[in-house]
Amino acid sequence: MLLSVAVLMAAVGRFEGHADVGGPKLAGSAAYNAATQEYSMSAAGTNMWAQRDEFHFAWKKLTGDFILQARVALLGTGVDPHRKLGLIVRRFTLTEQGSKFVGNALYAEVLRYDARTLGPRFDVPFFIFNGDKDLVTPIDLAQQYFEAIEAPQKAFVVLDGGGHSAMLTMPDRFLNELVTRVRPLAVAP
Numbered sequence: 001m002l003l004s005v006a007v008l009m010a011a012v013g014r015f016e017g018h019a020d021v022g023g024p025k026l027a028g029s030a031a032y033n034a035a036t037q038e039y040s041m042s043a044a045g046t047n048m049w050a051q052r053d054e055f056h057f058a059w060k061k062l063t064g065d066f067i068l069q070a071r072v073a074l075l076g077t078g079v080d081p082h083r084k085l086g087l088i089v090r091r092f093t094l095t096e097q098g099s100k101f102v103g104n105a106l107y108a109e110v111l112r113y114d115a116r117t118l119g120p121r122f123d124v125p126f127f128i129f130n131g132d133k134d135l136v137t138p139i140d141l142a143q144q145y146f147e148a149i150e151a152p153q154k155a156f157v158v159l160d161g162g163g164h165s166a167m168l169t170m171p172d173r174f175l176n177e178l179v180t181r182v183r184p185l186a187v188a189p
Contacts, residue, residue: 028056126151131162
């Protein structure tokens, strides 16, 4: 198995090291302020879903029982409002494939989900709101699924410029579509 690790970096605070995983376009960094006992990290990369991971992380090897406690915050606005940070405890080492861990361990249920198992017939109105830049649920696959659906009323709404989390990156547009298309059907005649 291959894992793209940009550069292994020296210890920072209590962590033995830190590194980029997956070869993000912008290199990450980590720093420790001993006076305030605060760590700060910067990172870039793709979302930790599906087939690829890109992130920066700091690690410490532990054995036996331990307590992990942290106060964390995302600083600034970032590029993607769906960004995240996490604390991960696992048996794997840096040399193992990050995507395999995330895909198999953290998101196994999500990766196994298949909307087609619900069947093609719905007795209620059916809507798909899909960003045209969605790489997780490509528009052509979503359109194929939509075309197989039978419902009393249905609509496939393309959110131009939207990605997989269009409801977060363009909330005004998404809300407008809900109010315009869905709400009238929810209001009793």
